[in-house]
Structure formats: structure tokens, C-alpha cells
Amino acid sequence: MTQEIIIAGFGGQGVLSMGKILAYSGMMQGEEVSWMPSYGPEMRGGTANVTVxxxxxxxxxxYLKLYDTAIILNQQSLDKFESTIKPGGVLIYDPQGITHHPSRTDIDIYQVEGHKLASEMGNRKVFNMIVLGAFLKIKPIVDLDNVMEGLKRSLPDRYHHLLPLNEDAIRKGMKSVIDYKSENQLMSEQH
Amino acid sequence: MAELRLMKGNEALAEAAIRAGVDAYFGYPITPQSEVIEHLMAERPEERTGMIVLQAESEVAAINMVYGAASAGKRVMTSSSSPGISLKLEGISYLAGAELPAVIVNVVRGGPGLGTIQPAQSDYYQAVKGGGHGDYKLYVLAPASVQEMADFVPDAFEIAFKYRAPVMILSDGMIGQIMEKVELKDQVERLTDEEITEKYGHWATIGKKGRKERNIITSLYLNPEELEERVNKLVKKYEKMEEEDLRYEMIECEDAEYLIVAYGSSARIAQKAVQLAREKGIKLGLLRPITLFPFPKKQLLKLSDQVKGILSMELNTGQMVDDVRLSVEHKVPVEHYGRSGGIIYTPEEILEVLEKRIIKDGSIRHNKTGEPSLL
Amino acid sequence: MTDNALTYCPGCGHGTAHNITMEVLEELGIGDETIGVAPVGCSVFAYDFMNVDMTQAPHGRAPAVATGISRTWPDKYVFTYQGDGDLAAIGTAETIHACNRGENIVIIFVNNGIYGMTGGQMAPTTLEGMRTSTSPYGREIESMGSPIKMSELVAQLPGTYFVTRQSVHTHKNVRKAKKAIKKAFENTRLRKGLSFIEIVSNCNSGWKMTPNESNEWMEENMFPMFPLGDIKVNGKLKQAS
Structure with missing residues (x-):
């Protein structure tokens, strides 16, 4: 099994940390892992992405040309990375702020309303964990136990009281994935 | 007990330095390697092992602090990125001339000038062909993973003290910034002052207590015969390095009809290209020099009897390719492919270049046929 | 001192400055625990004459080299011996920052207002109007800047514990300079930080004078610009008199 993932969005959305937790989780499960970030000035307010x-x-x-999965959190990243998904691959994105939705038909597309759900949970910071949950629902490549172990390893001790909140967010994300294509088809059938 | 961690290359190198029993680190921040000194400062190595860490006022000062501590027999290192290494070259030349052991790490970024902070391999010439003034060479190790960033620290010090010579770890922004699993070695105790005095007291400037003659560390020889003798002594060291301490890796070379030569981060990308090629039925192999000096000349010459063409790939406009061409003695066509500006090629891009420029019905499309470059 | 014959020009102050430094180490009984750092310049060969372990540093970098030694061997005595070009031009950054960190070392700074080794070029401490091979019509302040007073400058930094300016051209001055050097190494023993000993000296060949003329010229011209005496003692600046 090899799973090649790109996570992309705005700096500050937790793109890099989501990737880090995923990498830690893989390590806990005994996999080989790599986490390659974009780095430099673009991190400060601009776009950020990480290949896991x-x-x-x-x-x-x-460094890859094509990915198995793209997790996309803003319009710029969607424009940039939609074409880099392997045929048959997976695109997961948060529809908030997206005006031009993905159009490929040879990949599986899912939505997760991470921003909205995080607001509902009263903590915007768990946004990235909700999105991670959505990914794990679609690609259950690591067990939740290992994800929690990975979270524990990647968070400093002083944040460990937040672990249950993060677990809730992951579970919420798992429950809230929407199959965008079938939704779309449904909508066009209704029209 | 060895410990498994997920770390950036830069952090792994810093942690490995503490664990390898290094006595001192002197450095100056520069992207993309600042995590080295940041990790060292955060870890309080002076409390953990007694290792000294100091942020110098410049790269120039840092390399001269290294020169001072090295002249006093200590295990000492510095790290920087390309523009900072340019500043250190004077000191590196002095280290070589005065025959001092030290480890210098270059996490390369694109140049020339201030260039970019993105990864590149454009300091190959600087590292391998001298860089500083005078007839000297560096033993150059090129890590291709976070694990090697950690492992090459003790390896580099072993070579540095074996030859009393400066050693460079030539990494780049990709290997410095990537996070991977790394198995950290157990803590090695630092040598005590008594052990250093016993081992290196015959040359190190640590005060002449217990000796009749004072020790002098210098690279100045105004008598021409003396300097020539000194330079020839260095040449002997370099020959010995070539005989005893060459390192390389061959991947899928046994039946290879075509060969890629690549080091460091490029070797990682090349390895994926080899896999893609094999899936298409192309018999492609990879020779990865682990040491850039010494260079696997004989191995390349031998492979040139077997393969039909060689692609030398590096993140620059063609530097290592000179050594590849010299090694194969025109027996087989060699092409260079590179990207610069901090742009990194993908494995698919490499395979495409290989097919268009090297394979092409088993013959080689030569540079001079005038076909437009793929770039 | 070693038995090697001094290669400095007859009349030059370096020999005396070397000699009193070595006498101090002998009197304190610390010569075997001392490492000297030689500069680039006339005193590049200091290691031929000073009978202690010595490392020869790249031009201007002696304070950084001394930092590397002193930090990794904190119980040893480490000193640099530098000229004005080395310390006050090419090595200004290293000098200022070693002083600012308060490295536990001694800096002996021989200031003769000229580049002796390379044949009499202008130094950062060359006086206004003074002729050198690169200021053949005299140093012009407007285009070449003013002579830099390093001792006054480094005395401003909290890391310096003892800053003094001496000379070695008369018996009396030699005695005072030696006393200052002794105090400097005692400071190292007490881990007080950085001691900075400037020795205003002559360069009879560079100045194109006889030794006696050069000493007279020094008194008349150098001392008004670089007045002798303690500038900072026990970490406290002396009041300007």
C-alpha cells in the first residue's frame, strides 16, 4: 500500500499540522511516512501545502506530479491541484468560499463542511480535524487509535486536555462527508 | 535504546549531533536550515551533555569559532545554507590548510546571490571542487533522507578525525525540511578533557602542559618547499579517502540498459523514476553517489560497458555531470537534465526526458542536433 | 620566549610587547595552560617567538577563534595578539562581538597606525594627514574617515571588564604595560570577562623614520589622538579627565 496525499489551503488553516498528524498516525501504525511542506514566505498568510x-x-x-488524494481547503488550491489527482483518485474539499467547483468526472469528489461544523462545535481550531475525519472515512488507511496516538505524539503535553475535543471533531468529520458527485447528480435530476 | 521519531531533516541532524557526543556547535540562522540551531537551543545540550551551542554574529565568525575549537581538539560543527557557506569558505580553506577536523553542513538553496530559499543542488562545484582558495578538497557526504541526516553526523566526525580534515554534509532544502521517521542512536558520551589531551594532545593547541614542545596550528608556509610538502601531504590524504572511504549505492543496476546518476534529494526522485520505468519495461538503474568526493569513478566506468546511455540529473544547470563524463571516458553518451530556481522535477518528468533524450530507439539524441530543449 | 631570533624590524615595539606577555605568563605560572591566537599582519609569526601553544587565525578572526577555544576549554587562558588592520578594520565585527559577549579572554591590540606587513598602507588608526602608500598625500578625513579609537569604543560594551591603553617605548611604560597585561590574565583566572589591552606602538620602517625619531613622533602625534591610561577598570568606565 502506498498512499500519496496533497493537503493545500491557506496558511493558518492547520494544513501542515493536519499533515503532521496523518504522518504521525502512519508511523504509529508501522508505516514508512514522509511529510514535505511548502516553506518560506508563502506560509505567512499565503497558500500552504504539504505532501504526505x-x-x-x-x-x-x-515530490510528485500526481496524487492519490487531494485535500483542498481554498479556491486557489482547488484550481492548482484538481488536475494533479490520479484518475480514479479522490478529492475532498470544504465548499466554504468555493465559487468554481471541481469538474472532473474521472475522480471521486467529496465535500466536508469543516468550517461550518467547527463553528457549530464552538471551536474553529478543530476545523482541520473535521477534514481529517472526512479523509479517514473515505480512505481508512490508519486506525482511529493510531490517529489518536499520533495526535498525542504531535501535540505538546500542555495541549493534551484537548485530545477528546479533537477526537470528537474527527468523528464528526467521518459522519459528515458528502458524496459531491451523487449530490450533484441528484440536483441535476431534480432540475 | 534507539528511539523512533518523526522529525525534519534539520532537527534530526541537530539531535544526532547531541547524541554523537559533539562538543560544540557555532552557527548563524539562515533559511532553510535554521531548525538546526533552533533545535539545539531548545534542547539545552549544555545541560544534557555539556555541548556548547553559540549563535555567532556572522557565518564568518561561526566558522572561525569552529576553527578555534577544532584547533583545540574538540568535536565541533557548524551549519548554514548556500550564501552563508560562501562566507565560510575562507575558514574552510584554513581548516583544510591547517589540517583540522570539523564538520560543516550545507542545506543548499538556489543561487547565485540571494537566490531563493527553495531547494537546489547548485553548490556541487563549491563543495566538491574546492570553493575556497588553494589546493584542497572536502570529503563530501550527500544525505538523501532524514535518517541519513542523523546517521551522517557521527560518520562525518569519524572521517574528520581519521584524516584531520574538514568534512562537509551537503544536504538541501528538501532533505532539511522534510519530515520522516528516524531512528535516533543512543547517546554517546563526549570525550573528557583528559581523553582529548591523550588522543590529540600531540597536535592540538590546548596548552603545552606535559609536553616539551609547544603545538602550533597554522596554514602559513612561506618557504616554497615546505608548502609544497604540505600540499602533497594533503593530496595523499585525498588519495587515501578515495581508496578507503568511497560510498555509493546502486539500485536496479544488475540488468540495467540505461542509467541515472543522481545524489541527495535528486536520487529520491530518480528512484521513483526507476520504478516507473521498470513498470513500462524499461531497464533503468540508478547509481547514487553517497560521497561526492570521493566520487564513484571506477563503478561508473564499469557500468559504462553495460549501459547504452546515462542521464545525470541534478537540481542545477550541470555540475556533477562533469564528473560523470570524466568517469566514463567517453565510452557512453552522457546527458544532463536539471531544473533550477528552486523548482524540483517530478519522477514523470525525468522518465519523459530519459525516453526522449537517452532511449529514442536505443540511440542517443545528442545535444548538438538542435532539437529544442524540453525546458 | 623561544630561542628563535626575532624577525621584526630593529626598533619595532612588537618584540617588547611579546616579551612582556610571555614574562607575565611565566610569573603567573600559567604558560602551560595558555593558548595564544596569532593574527595576520606583522605579528603573524608571533607563534615563532611566543613559547606557548598557538593557533594562527585568518585575517581579523582571532577573537572568534579565541571564542571557540575558550568556550570549549573554559579553564584555560586564551589570548589574541592583533594589529590595527586585523582588529580594527577587517575584524571589527569579531572584535565588537567577542567584547560584547564578554568572552573570558585577553585581547592584546598593538596599534601603530599603519599596515606594516604589506608595506605601509593606510590603517583604520592612521592619523589625519599621515602619509602612507595608500594615502600618499596624507589621510583625508572627508574621503577616508577618521582614525578609529577602538579602546574607547569597546569600553562602552558591558562585556568588557578591563580596557586600557599602554605603550612600550620607555622603561617606565614597559613596566606599566606589563602590569596591565598581568591584571588582564588575572581577570581571566577570576572569570571576569574580556580584558582589552591596547599598546600604542611605532612602526619606524612604515613611518620611514629612525627608531628614536619614530618614538618621538609617536609621543607628539599618536598619544594626543590615542591617550595612554586606563579607560575601564573592574567593569567601570573611568571618568574622562
Whole structure:
């Protein structure tokens, strides 16, 4: 098994930390992992992205042209990365702020309303955990136990009281994924 | 007990330095390697092992602090990125000339000038062909993973003290910034002052207590015969490095009809290209020099009897390719492919270049046929 | 001192400055625990004459080299011996920052207002109007800047514990300079931080004078610009008199 994932959005949305938790989770499960961020001035307010690879084998290139999964959190990233998903691959995105929705028909597209759900939970910071939950629902490549273990390892001790809140957010994300294509089809049938 | 952690390359290198029993680190912040000194400062190594960490006023000062501590027999290192390494070159030349052991890490970014903070391999010439003034070479290790960022620290010090010579770890922004699983070695005790005096007291400037003659560390020889003798002594060291301490890795080379030569981060991308090629039925192999000096010349020459063409790929406009061409002695065509500006090629891009420029019905499309570059 | 014959020009102050430094180490009984750092300039060969372990530093970098030694061998005595070009031009940053960190070292700074080794070029401490091979019509302040007073400058930094300016051209001055150097190494023993000893000296060849003329010229011209005496003692600035 090798799973090649790009996570992209605005700096400050928790893109890099979501990737880090995913990488930690993979490590807890005994996988080889790599986490390659975009770095530099673009992190400060601009777009940020990170490539995360989980694999049974030694990981070769951390830079890729095509990904199995893209997790997209803003319009710019959607425009940039929609075309980089392998045919048959997966796109997960938060529809908030998206005006031009994805149009590919050879991939599976899912929505998760991370921003909205995080507001409902009263903590915008768990936004990225909700999105991570959505990803894990669609690609259950790591067990939730290992994700929680990964979270524990990647968070400093002083934040460990927030672990249950994060677990709730992940579970919420798992429950709230919407299959965008079938939704779309449904909508067009209604029209 | 070895410990498994998820770390950035820069952090793993810093942690490995503490665990390897390094005595001192002197550095100056520069992207993309500042995590080295940040990790060291956060870890309070002076409390953990007694290791000294100091942020110098410049790269120039940092390398000269290294020179001072090295002249006094201590295990000492510095790290920087390309523009900072340019500033250190004077000191590196002095280290080589005065025969001092030290480890210098370059987490390369694109140049020339201030360039970019993104990864590049454009300091190959600088690292391998001298860089500073005078007839000297550096033993150069090129890590391709976070694990190697950690492992090469003790390896580099072993070589530095074996030869009493400066050693460079030539990394880049990709290997510095990537996070991977790393198995950290157990803590090695730092040598005590008594052990250092016993081991290196015959040359180190640590006060002449217990000795009749004072020790002098210098690279100045105004007598021409003396300097020539000194330079020839250095040449002997470099020859010995070539004989005893060459390191390389061959991947899928046994039946290879085509070969990629790549080091460091490029070797990672090349390895994926090899996998993609094999899936298409192309017999592609990878020779990865782990040491850039010494360079696997003989291995390349031998492979040139077996393969039909070689693609040398590096994140620059063509530097290592010179050494590849010299090694194969024109027996087989060699092409260079590179990107610069901090742009990194993808494995698919490499395979495309290989097919268009190297394979092409088993023959080689030569540079001079005038076909437009793929760039 | 070693038995090697001094290669400095007859009449030059370096020999005396070397000698009293070595005498101090002997009197304090610390020569075997001392590491000297030689500069680039006339005193690049200090290691031929000073009978202690010595490291020769790149031009201007002696304070950084001394930092590297002193930090990793905190119980040893470490000193640099530098000229004006080395310390006050190419090595200004290293000097200022070693002083500012209060490294536990001694800096001996021989100021003769000229580049001796390379053949009499202008130094950062060359006086106004003074002729050198790169200021053949005299140093012009407007285009070449003013002579820099390093001792006054470093005395402003909290890291310096003892800053003094001496000379070695008369017996009396030699005795005073030696006393200052002794105090400097005692400061190291007490881990007080950085001691900065400036020695205003002559360069009879560079100045194109006989030794006696050069000493007279020094008194008349150098001392008004670089007045002798303690500038900072026990971490406290002396009141300007």
C-alpha cells in the first residue's frame, strides 16, 4: 500500500499540522511516512501545502506530479491541484468560499463542511480535524487509535486536555462527508 | 535504546549531533536550515551533555569559532545554507590548510546571490571542487533522507578525525525540511578533557602542559618547499579517502540498459523514476553517489560497458555531470537534465526526458542536433 | 620566549610587547595552560617567538577563534595578539562581538597606525594627514574617515571588564604595560570577562623614520589622538579627565 496525499489551503488553516498528524498516525501504525511542506514566505498568510506519503515500502520521491488524494481547503488550491489527482483518485474539499467547483468526472469528489461544523462545535481550531475525519472515512488507511496516538505524539503535553475535543471533531468529520458527485447528480435530476 | 521519531531533516541532524557526543556547535540562522540551531537551543545540550551551542554574529565568525575549537581538539560543527557557506569558505580553506577536523553542513538553496530559499543542488562545484582558495578538497557526504541526516553526523566526525580534515554534509532544502521517521542512536558520551589531551594532545593547541614542545596550528608556509610538502601531504590524504572511504549505492543496476546518476534529494526522485520505468519495461538503474568526493569513478566506468546511455540529473544547470563524463571516458553518451530556481522535477518528468533524450530507439539524441530543449 | 631570533624590524615595539606577555605568563605560572591566537599582519609569526601553544587565525578572526577555544576549554587562558588592520578594520565585527559577549579572554591590540606587513598602507588608526602608500598625500578625513579609537569604543560594551591603553617605548611604560597585561590574565583566572589591552606602538620602517625619531613622533602625534591610561577598570568606565 502506498498512499500519496496533497493537503493545500491557506496558511493558518492547520494544513501542515493536519499533515503532521496523518504522518504521525502512519508511523504509529508501522508505516514508512514522509511529510514535505511548502516553506518560506508563502506560509505567512499565503497558500500552504504539504505532501504526505504513507507506504509499506521505503518512500522514494517526496515530490510528485500526481496524487492519490487531494485535500483542498481554498479556491486557489482547488484550481492548482484538481488536475494533479490520479484518475480514479479522490478529492475532498470544504465548499466554504468555493465559487468554481471541481469538474472532473474521472475522480471521486467529496465535500466536508469543516468550517461550518467547527463553528457549530464552538471551536474553529478543530476545523482541520473535521477534514481529517472526512479523509479517514473515505480512505481508512490508519486506525482511529493510531490517529489518536499520533495526535498525542504531535501535540505538546500542555495541549493534551484537548485530545477528546479533537477526537470528537474527527468523528464528526467521518459522519459528515458528502458524496459531491451523487449530490450533484441528484440536483441535476431534480432540475 | 534507539528511539523512533518523526522529525525534519534539520532537527534530526541537530539531535544526532547531541547524541554523537559533539562538543560544540557555532552557527548563524539562515533559511532553510535554521531548525538546526533552533533545535539545539531548545534542547539545552549544555545541560544534557555539556555541548556548547553559540549563535555567532556572522557565518564568518561561526566558522572561525569552529576553527578555534577544532584547533583545540574538540568535536565541533557548524551549519548554514548556500550564501552563508560562501562566507565560510575562507575558514574552510584554513581548516583544510591547517589540517583540522570539523564538520560543516550545507542545506543548499538556489543561487547565485540571494537566490531563493527553495531547494537546489547548485553548490556541487563549491563543495566538491574546492570553493575556497588553494589546493584542497572536502570529503563530501550527500544525505538523501532524514535518517541519513542523523546517521551522517557521527560518520562525518569519524572521517574528520581519521584524516584531520574538514568534512562537509551537503544536504538541501528538501532533505532539511522534510519530515520522516528516524531512528535516533543512543547517546554517546563526549570525550573528557583528559581523553582529548591523550588522543590529540600531540597536535592540538590546548596548552603545552606535559609536553616539551609547544603545538602550533597554522596554514602559513612561506618557504616554497615546505608548502609544497604540505600540499602533497594533503593530496595523499585525498588519495587515501578515495581508496578507503568511497560510498555509493546502486539500485536496479544488475540488468540495467540505461542509467541515472543522481545524489541527495535528486536520487529520491530518480528512484521513483526507476520504478516507473521498470513498470513500462524499461531497464533503468540508478547509481547514487553517497560521497561526492570521493566520487564513484571506477563503478561508473564499469557500468559504462553495460549501459547504452546515462542521464545525470541534478537540481542545477550541470555540475556533477562533469564528473560523470570524466568517469566514463567517453565510452557512453552522457546527458544532463536539471531544473533550477528552486523548482524540483517530478519522477514523470525525468522518465519523459530519459525516453526522449537517452532511449529514442536505443540511440542517443545528442545535444548538438538542435532539437529544442524540453525546458 | 623561544630561542628563535626575532624577525621584526630593529626598533619595532612588537618584540617588547611579546616579551612582556610571555614574562607575565611565566610569573603567573600559567604558560602551560595558555593558548595564544596569532593574527595576520606583522605579528603573524608571533607563534615563532611566543613559547606557548598557538593557533594562527585568518585575517581579523582571532577573537572568534579565541571564542571557540575558550568556550570549549573554559579553564584555560586564551589570548589574541592583533594589529590595527586585523582588529580594527577587517575584524571589527569579531572584535565588537567577542567584547560584547564578554568572552573570558585577553585581547592584546598593538596599534601603530599603519599596515606594516604589506608595506605601509593606510590603517583604520592612521592619523589625519599621515602619509602612507595608500594615502600618499596624507589621510583625508572627508574621503577616508577618521582614525578609529577602538579602546574607547569597546569600553562602552558591558562585556568588557578591563580596557586600557599602554605603550612600550620607555622603561617606565614597559613596566606599566606589563602590569596591565598581568591584571588582564588575572581577570581571566577570576572569570571576569574580556580584558582589552591596547599598546600604542611605532612602526619606524612604515613611518620611514629612525627608531628614536619614530618614538618621538609617536609621543607628539599618536598619544594626543590615542591617550595612554586606563579607560575601564573592574567593569567601570573611568571618568574622562
Amino acid at each position: 506519503i504513507l507506504s509499506d515500502d521505503r518512500i522514494s520521491s517526496p
